[in-house]
Amino acid sequence: MNLHKSVLQKGTIAIALLFLVACASTKKESRIIADFNPDWNFKLGDYPTAIQANFDANDWRTLDLPHDWSIEGAFNKDNPTKQAQAFLPAGKGWYRKTFTLPEDWKNKNVSIEFDGVFKNSEVFINGHSLGMRPNGYISFAYELSQYLNFGTQKNIIAVKVDNDAQPNSRWYTGSGIYRNVRLVASEKLHVAKWGTYVTTRGITKDKAIVDIDVDVKNGLGTNKLFKLVSTILDKNNVEVAKAISDGNIPANSILQVKQNTKIENPILWDTENPYLYKIVTKVYDGSTVVDTYETPLGVRYFNFDAEKGFSLNGKPTKILGVCLHHDNGALGAVENIHAVKRKLKILKEMGTNAIRMSHNPHSLEMMKLCDEMGFIVQDEFTDVWKKKKVTNDYHKDWDAWHKQDLEDFIKRDRNHPSVMMWSIGNEIREQFDSTGIAITRELAQIVKSLDTTRPVTSALTENVIEKNFIYQSGALDLLGFNYKHEDYKDFPTKFKGQKILASESVSALETRGHYDMPTDSIRMWPTKHNAPFDGNADLTVTAYDNIASYWGTTHEENWKTIKKQDFMAGTFIWTGFDYLGEPDPYPYPARSSYFGIVDLAGLPKDVYYMYQSEWSDKDVLHLLPHWNWKQGQMIDVWSYYNNADEVELLLNGKSLGSKAKKGEELHIAWKVPFEAGTLKAISRKEGKIVKETEIHTAGEAVKIDLKSDKTSIKNDGYDLVYVTVSLQDKDGNLLPKADNLINFKVSGGAKIVGVDNGYQASLEPFKADYRKLYNGKCVVILQSNKKAENITLEATTAGNISLGTVSIKVE
Numbered sequence: 073m074n075l076h077k078s079v080l081q082k083g084t085i086a087i088a089l090l091f092l093v094a095c096a097s098t099k100k101e102s103r104i105i106a107d108f109n110p111d112w113n114f115k116l117g118d119y120p121t122a123i124q125a126n127f128d129a130n131d132w133r134t135l136d137l138p139h140d141w142s143i144e145g146a147f148n149k150d151n152p153t154k155q156a157q158a159f160l161p162a163g164k165g166w167y168r169k170t171f172t173l174p175e176d177w178k179n180k181n182v183s184i185e186f187d188g189v190f191k192n193s194e195v196f197i198n199g200h201s202l203g204m205r206p207n208g209y210i211s212f213a214y215e216l217s218q219y220l221n222f223g224t225q226k227n228i229i230a231v232k233v234d235n236d237a238q239p240n241s242r243w244y245t246g247s248g249i250y251r252n253v254r255l256v257a258s259e260k261l262h263v264a265k266w267g268t269y270v271t272t273r274g275i276t277k278d279k280a281i282v283d284i285d286v287d288v289k290n291g292l293g294t295n296k297l298f299k300l301v302s303t304i305l306d307k308n309n310v311e312v313a314k315a316i317s318d319g320n321i322p323a324n325s326i327l328q329v330k331q332n333t334k335i336e337n338p339i340l341w342d343t344e345n346p347y348l349y350k351i352v353t354k355v356y357d358g359s360t361v362v363d364t365y366e367t368p369l370g371v372r373y374f375n376f377d378a379e380k381g382f383s384l385n386g387k388p389t390k391i392l393g394v395c396l397h398h399d400n401g402a403l404g405a406v407e408n409i410h411a412v413k414r415k416l417k418i419l420k421e422m423g424t425n426a427i428r429m430s431h432n433p434h435s436l437e438m439m440k441l442c443d444e445m446g447f448i449v450q451d452e453f454t455d456v457w458k459k460k461k462v463t464n465d466y467h468k469d470w471d472a473w474h475k476q477d478l479e480d481f482i483k484r485d486r487n488h489p490s491v492m493m494w495s496i497g498n499e500i501r502e503q504f505d506s507t508g509i510a511i512t513r514e515l516a517q518i519v520k521s522l523d524t525t526r527p528v529t530s531a532l533t534e535n536v537i538e539k540n541f542i543y544q545s546g547a548l549d550l551l552g553f554n555y556k557h558e559d560y561k562d563f564p565t566k567f568k569g570q571k572i573l574a575s576e577s578v579s580a581l582e583t584r585g586h587y588d589m590p591t592d593s594i595r596m597w598p599t600k601h602n603a604p605f606d607g608n609a610d611l612t613v614t615a616y617d618n619i620a621s622y623w624g625t626t627h628e629e630n631w632k633t634i635k636k637q638d639f640m641a642g643t644f645i646w647t648g649f650d651y652l653g654e655p656d657p658y659p660y661p662a663r664s665s666y667f668g669i670v671d672l673a674g675l676p677k678d679v680y681y682m683y684q685s686e687w688s689d690k691d692v693l694h695l696l697p698h699w700n701w702k703q704g705q706m707i708d709v710w711s712y713y714n715n716a717d718e719v720e721l722l723l724n725g726k727s728l729g730s731k732a733k734k735g736e737e738l739h740i741a742w743k744v745p746f747e748a749g750t751l752k753a754i755s756r757k758e759g760k761i762v763k764e765t766e767i768h769t770a771g772e773a774v775k776i777d778l779k780s781d782k783t784s785i786k787n788d789g790y791d792l793v794y795v796t797v798s799l800q801d802k803d804g805n806l807l808p809k810a811d812n813l814i815n816f817k818v819s820g821g822a823k824i825v826g827v828d829n830g831y832q833a834s835l836e837p838f839k840a841d842y843r844k845l846y847n848g849k850c851v852v853i854l855q856s857n858k859k860a861e862n863i864t865l866e867a868t869t870a871g872n873i874s875l876g877t878v879s880i881k882v883e
């Protein structure tokens with residue numbers, strides 16, 4: 073088959089369809105935003121001649137973006153990415169796509185938008201280089217108009233991606249066009265890229281003033297009179313305010329128009345009710361609408377206070393945050409809104425109200441969902457300035473690119489109501505030398521020139537004033553400190569009058585479902601500390617929260633400190649989820665981190681429930697460990713609970729007494745000689761039962777249980793469903809140490825795009841139709857394959873164990 077031809081046809085149809093839909097409503101009214109992800113050709117290696125129209129790409133693979141070639145590769149300890157990047161391959165690769173455009177696009181302004189390409193991308197259209205972009209996390213766009221062909225004549229877009237120079241990161245980056253790509257067509261008179269800047273002020277119960285700055289672009293060779301109408305719509309699309317302006321814009325230029333209007337009785341955005349308005353800005357040429365541009369709007373105000381910490385809409389609010397890296401576990405760096413939504417849902421359920429975008433700009437989907445789901449965001453620019461952390465990291469591009477990258481980052485994200493802090497860097501080396509002063513001031517000034525409504529912060533490690541030059545610059549509005557929680561108590565005197573946040577804390581280590589006893593002491597890694605953690609032969613770390621890196625502490629110790637310090641705006645835990653790379657404390661084959669509250673597959677570790685008991689209103693009563701041990705073995709039973717005065721523990725119906733947390737304690741514990749059967753906890757408030765939880769000794773494995781996180785998905789090629797697989801006895805009890813190999817078969821409207829079990833040292837591929845269970849569980853990720861057929865997933869394993877099935881509807 074001629075791949076080339078089929079791509080050309082598919083591409084043509086996709087664009088033409090979108091065009092028709094857009095035209096069907098009102099001619100010219102809207103810009104056309106076409107999904108440009110489908111049907112690319114890809115090949116690993118370097119192919120400079122692929123920019124030419126007659127290049128033969130017959131042996132290239134056909135795929136849909138977003139795509140990450142690293143996650144498809146095999147783990148190898150000799151890969152130059154090393155353990156920081158999960159021992160996965162990097163290298164160079166090329167993408168190429170053939171497409172045609174309707175004849176009447178000739179007079180339009182056509183651009184291509186990339187949300188992120190890792191890294192050193194260079195984009196070519198019909199043989200012309202549009203530019204290159206070293207930073208793999210920055211969103212960027214190119215105007216294509218002058219190089220395009222229309223009608224039946226084809227266009228070739230080629231993208232070179234060079235992720236060869238390694239090591240270039242302290243965590244997994246992925247390789248390729250790993251975020252979404254769009255083609256955008258508008259009239260020559262239109263709202264410029266990231267062309268609105270919306271802020272609110274004077275917020276009371278009765279009103280909110282909304283300032284709307286709009287950059288209007290005129291790509292025509294003559295000046296233009298125009299009208300600009302910005303309408304604010306509420307959640308139900310009902311108009312609540314409007315601003316109208318007239319202007320005259322010279323040929324080939326951008327004009328900024330300042331509008332303002334007022335919303336009466338505004339509904340405020342907060343983390344529990346993230347109410348969003350929408351601003352629809354229309355550009356008129358005479359009486360014709362030539363462009364429509366939407367900007368999200370959340371009306372909220374917030375304050376950082378040196379004594380009282382953070383408040384949102386006047387309400388004291390502790391920032392209960394987690395740091396996240398950008399990977400989506402088994403999907404690698406591939407961005408998919410459904411993967412992000414699942415992640416944020418799991419964190420929301422835990423009581424998290426804030427996300428720190430470690431340590432780089434995250435995707436548009438992530439930003440949008442934080443607005444919609446109610447998270448306070450610390451948006452972070454970078455992990456390095458001029459001084460390197462690893463040989464080939466961003467320091468190499470700093471001089472040439474930091475200004476543009478920082479500006480683009482702020483412009484892209486400044487309309488998100490969720491964003492409440494700009495971090496100009498994480499643990500930057502320049503904090504230790506005097507060059508840090510000038511750079512901090514320069515970066516803060518760049519940020520302020522584009523947004524003055526959020527504080528500029530930086531995640532610092534050094535709290536000795538004389539040694540910290542970023543602090544000495546005086547340019548930070550908010551001091552972020554990473555770790556050293558025992559020093560916080562001195563901060564109000566040491567940093568008098570300063571606003572302070574624990575920008576990164578904890579770095580404790582855990583493996584889901586693995587338990588080492590006794591649990592009487594906190595141990596630190598590496599071994600140079602008093603009660604060392606030397607590691608386990610199977611590269612596990614106990615899931616009791618009692619092992620931490622020496623620069624951090626346990627989850628409980630950190631939260632005990634933050635909880636009682638009102639001046640501290642809040643904390644961002646390192647990390648919400650395990651991520652690929654940085655598998656401290658272990659060497660190969662360990663390849664993903666141990667720091668997550670939730671494992672890489674998205675299965676919560678036990679400490680998740682400590683946070684839930686403290687950070688959410690839900691009734692929590694969680695018991696650990698599991699209940700399959702040796703007769704008589706002394707077991708440390710822990711319980712996280714809330715909303716109750718005490719918890720009674722019963723073993724096979726016999727009470728082992730009641731306990732309550734004393735003082736600052738965040739869990740209660742018993743030592744119980746093991747006896748098979750049922751361990752039950754009952755929490756009571758004023759004598760009344762609040763909650764009961766039981767764990768049972770599992771018998772013989774008889775069945776595989778499959779639970780999907782959705783009952784139906786869309787037939788759109790993107791939607792995902794996550795299926796949790798567990799091995800159970802006849803009564804539905806989890807076999808807590810099972811490691812059976814499970815084989816999957818999927819039929820209907822989905823394909824398997826990832827498998828994982830959360831074990832940090834597994835070398836099984838993430839792209840497979842099989843996976844071993846780890847501590848009884850694994851997860852399969854299915855993605856719509858665009859077929860309108862209901863999905864069935866079957867899971868089988870060796871032995872006398874009945875298969876598991878689950879059905880998912882396709883809409």
Ligand code: GAL
Binds near residue numbers: 242431498499579646
């Ligand atoms: C911090 C750093 C993070 C991560 C973490 C691991 O110092 O900011 O990126 O490396 O340590 O504990």
